[in-house]
Amino acid sequence: xxxxxxxxxxxxxxxxxxxxxxxxxxxxxxxxxxxxxxxxxxxxxxxxxxxxxxxxxxxxxxxxxxxxxxxxxxxxxxxxxxxxxxxxxxxxxxxxxxxxxxxxxxxxxxxxxxxxxxxxxxxxxxxxxxxxxxxxxxxxxxxxxxxxxxxxxxxxxxxxxxxxxxxxxxxxxxxxxxxxxxxxxxxxxxxxxxxxxxxxxxxxxxxxxxxxxxxxxxxxxxxxxxxxxxxxxxxxxxxxxxxxxxxxxxxxxxxxxxxxxxxxxxxxxxxxxxxxxxxxxxxxxxxxxxxxxxxxxxxxxxxxxxxxxxxxxxxxxxxxxxxxxxxxxxxxxxxxxxxxxxxxxxxxxxxxxxxxxxxxxxxxxxxx
Amino acid sequence: xxxxxxxxxxxxxxxxxxxxxxxxxxxxxxxxxxxxxxxxxxxxxxxxxxxxxxxxxxxxxxxxxxxxxxxxxxxxxxxxxxxxxxxxxxxxxxxxxxxxxxxxxxxxxxxxxxxxxxxxxxxxxxxxxxxxxxxxxxxxxxxxxxxxxxxxxxxxxxxxxxxxxxxxxxxxxxxxxxxxxxxxxxxxxxxxxxxxxxxxxxxxxxxxxxxxxxxxxxxxxxxxxxxxxxxxxxxxxxxxxxxxxxxxxxxxxxxxxxxxxxxxxxxxxxxxxxxxxxxxxxxxxxxxxxxxxxxxxxxxxxxxxxxxxxxxxxxxxxxxxxxxxxxxxxxxxxxxxxxxxxxxxxxxxxxxxxxxxxxxxxxxxxxxxxxxx
Numbered sequence: 001x002x003x004x005x006x007x008x009x010x011x012x013x014x015x016x017x018x019x020x021x022x023x024x025x026x027x028x029x030x031x032x033x034x035x036x037x038x039x040x041x042x043x044x045x046x047x048x049x050x051x052x053x054x055x056x057x058x059x060x061x062x063x064x065x066x067x068x069x070x071x072x073x074x075x076x077x078x079x080x081x082x083x084x085x086x087x088x089x090x091x092x093x094x095x096x097x098x099x100x101x102x103x104x105x106x107x108x109x110x111x112x113x114x115x116x117x118x119x120x121x122x123x124x125x126x127x128x129x130x131x132x133x134x135x136x137x138x139x140x141x142x143x144x145x146x147x148x149x150x151x152x153x154x155x156x157x158x159x160x161x162x163x164x165x166x167x168x169x170x171x172x173x174x175x176x177x178x179x180x181x182x183x184x185x186x187x188x189x190x191x192x193x194x195x196x197x198x199x200x201x202x203x204x205x206x207x208x209x210x211x212x213x214x215x216x217x218x219x220x221x222x223x224x225x226x227x228x229x230x231x232x233x234x235x236x237x238x239x240x241x242x243x244x245x246x247x248x249x250x251x252x253x254x255x256x257x258x259x260x261x262x263x264x265x266x267x268x269x270x271x272x273x274x275x276x277x278x279x280x281x282x283x284x285x286x287x288x289x290x291x292x293x294x295x296x297x298x299x300x301x302x303x304x305x306x307x308x309x310x311x312x313x314x315x316x317x318x319x320x321x322x323x324x325x326x327x328x329x330x331x332x333x334x335x336x337x338x339x340x341x342x343x344x345x346x347x348x349x350x351x352x353x354x355x356x357x358x359x360x361x362x363x364x365x366x367x368x
Numbered sequence: 369x370x371x372x373x374x375x376x377x378x379x380x381x382x383x384x385x386x387x388x389x390x391x392x393x394x395x396x397x398x399x400x401x402x403x404x405x406x407x408x409x410x411x412x413x414x415x416x417x418x419x420x421x422x423x424x425x426x427x428x429x430x431x432x433x434x435x436x437x438x439x440x441x442x443x444x445x446x447x448x449x450x451x452x453x454x455x456x457x458x459x460x461x462x463x464x465x466x467x468x469x470x471x472x473x474x475x476x477x478x479x480x481x482x483x484x485x486x487x488x489x490x491x492x493x494x495x496x497x498x499x500x501x502x503x504x505x506x507x508x509x510x511x512x513x514x515x516x517x518x519x520x521x522x523x524x525x526x527x528x529x530x531x532x533x534x535x536x537x538x539x540x541x542x543x544x545x546x547x548x549x550x551x552x553x554x555x556x557x558x559x560x561x562x563x564x565x566x567x568x569x570x571x572x573x574x575x576x577x578x579x580x581x582x583x584x585x586x587x588x589x590x591x592x593x594x595x596x597x598x599x600x601x602x603x604x605x606x607x608x609x610x611x612x613x614x615x616x617x618x619x620x621x622x623x624x625x626x627x628x629x630x631x632x633x634x635x636x637x638x639x640x641x642x643x644x645x646x647x648x649x650x651x652x653x654x655x656x657x658x659x660x661x662x663x664x665x666x667x668x669x670x671x672x673x674x675x676x677x678x679x680x681x682x683x684x685x686x687x688x689x690x691x692x693x694x695x696x697x698x699x700x701x702x703x704x705x706x707x708x709x710x711x712x713x714x715x716x717x718x719x720x721x722x723x724x725x726x727x728x729x730x731x732x733x734x735x736x737x738x739x740x741x
Contacts, residue, residue, distance in 0.1 A: 025658045037670045039685045043497035092712030123538030124702040126546045127414045128677045134504025144529040154523045156481040161486040163402030171498040191658045266392040283566045283651040284392040295407050308413045317668030
């Protein structure tokens with residue numbers, strides 16, 4: 001029996017790897033995507049174009065502007081002589097922010113009255129708007145406290161002393177790159193498994209497989225195990241790239257990480273086989289793969305936090321294997337987590353794997 | 369000409385029948401956008417509110433109470449009060465809270481004697497974006513507290529500059545208002561490419577394209593017949609998404625319908641064209657499906673400026689974003705929904721979409737012709 005399954009596994013792997021285009025699709029894009037997305041997916045502001053409208057033209061105002069142009073987050077691309085162009089610059093997306101320093105700025109500073117500075121921000125991208133607001137706020141506060149200290153203002157009663165655990169620089173790349181590892185693994189496994197049965201059914205070779213002495217469970221294993229194998233190898237390669245290329249620290253237990261990965265790939269394999277056996281054409285299988293893939297990525301904490309979702313949706317994410325593997329991958333990478341603290345994510349995934357594989361087996365028998 | 373029209377009519381009829389008989393194409397056009405927009409619209413938000421934080425006060429008095437009061441009044445935080453810093457650290461490790469604010473025992477003494485006390489903040493930095501937003505909110509709260517501190521003692525504020533912020537188009541900085549239009553672009557990328565990715569490959573695989581080629585039907589007629597029904601479906605899906613965005617999620621629409629229709633049509637032609645190119649290059653559905661999965665969703669999600677700011681990406685990556693059609697459409701939709709018909713944004717992006725559509729359709733035409741040999 002095992003020799004038959006083994007033969008089917010070899011055949012499946014050959015079917016995927018023998019075709020030059022299909023082989024390329026499995027190896028090339030995930031690595032290219034890890035690289036491109038690793039650099040692209042960042043929430044850190046870097047050289048965001050801004051304009052300055054300085055009506056005060058004093059030394060204090062110049063100092064404030066210098067703090068903006070000296071910051072990595074901003075790049076001053078325009079200096080305005082009058083307020084007329086403020087809105088049109090923002091509307092046309094030439095700049096994301098305009099810093100407008102009021103005519104009374106120095107006068108009010110010297111009189112110890114609140115000196116007005118306006119920041120006008122493009123709200124079309126709300127997250128960028130919030131980040132710009134935060135960055136600009138801290139630059140202005142730094143200026144403010146420095147000015148107060150050098151001009152005999154009252155001492156600050158207290159300062160904020162920020163420290164971030166696990167990710168002291170608050171680099172969003174450290175958060176996103178391990179996430180991409182998990183997302184790409186899911187995509188690849190779905191690619192391999194999701195269309196495989198539908199393809200054979202469409203080509204008519206599935207019927208031939210059924211008249212062989214193999215049992216349905218053997219066929220299922222033969223279809224599922226290659227996906228598991230390719231998924232774990234693919235994940236290992238991307239993990240290596242994350243560590244060696246992006247220098248994301250890998251601090252926790254590799255054993256827990258791999259147990260998590262195997263459970264995760266098994267879950268996705270089960271779901272892929274379900275999609276594959278429900279679909280009669282490859283187009284349906286493709287639709288099924290997308291209907292699974294897109295929501296799982298959105299509801300996974302990959303780029304958008306689960307904590308902000310409505311409670312019902314938050315409960316629903318418990319059934320999402322990607323959500324759990326993301327917690328595990330990030331836990332192991334950044335927080336140095338081991339089996340103990342990852343247990344709350346390991347057991348739900350084991351249940352998802354068992355349920356999805358069993359459901360795939362059941363559907364398999366029903367649809368034959 | 370007349371004969372050509374009749375042939376085209378026949379082909380169109382065949383394509384429409386094929387769509388109606390396998391409902392998965394209808395599902396891709398209408399079900400996929402509706403389901404995704406629904407989940408996205410409710411599930412995706414980047415705003416932080418009710419962030420669980422722990423406040424640890426080593427020695428409680430009137431000064432620390434004023435800090436506690438300022439924090440409690442912030443809508444962004446949900447403050448808990450663990451007994452000591454060890455308990456708070458454990459809660460942070462277990463992910464029960466996202467951060468700790470720690471007022472040490474000498475806080476009031478230093479603050480009152482003019483020797484600047486420190487408010488210790490420890491955040492979980494794993495999710496750097498959320499941590500940064502929390503940092504910003506804390507800074508606001510701190511600045512408010514400082515101003516109140518100065519006012520109460522009759523002193524000028526220790527932070528003399530008053531920041532007045534104005535966020536254009538989205539004064540409440542609601543992330544849903546900008547994410548929903550972006551999502552429509554991402555979803556339409558999927559729909560557009562998925563609809564056509566398999567159609568040519570399917571005919572190749574089944575050998576029916578060769579059968580068509582021995583008839584008098586020209587390759588151009590075949591491509592037009594493939595394009596028209598899916599264009600109609602795609603525009604239907606687009607209309608459904610816009611209606612959902614406005615009625616269900618109450619996203620404002622400040623542009624005009626004709627501009628929206630024209631730009632959507634250009635975008636859809638580019639997406640469908642991309643699907644056709646994938647389809648005729650891959651020649652078999654399996655590979656076409658794989659390429660469609662890889663080249664549509666994740667690039668549209670990450671490289672379109674829908675979530676991640678394109679200006680902050682490294683220069684090389686910014687160049688790559690120019691080949692992602694969704695990039696132009698995200699910009700158009702965000703502007704159409706939130707700002708209105710702003711020529712300076714709409715026009716260049718629409719031209720870029722038109723160029724992409726022309727290139728993809730041209731390549732599809734050329735690669736289909738080559739196979740005739």
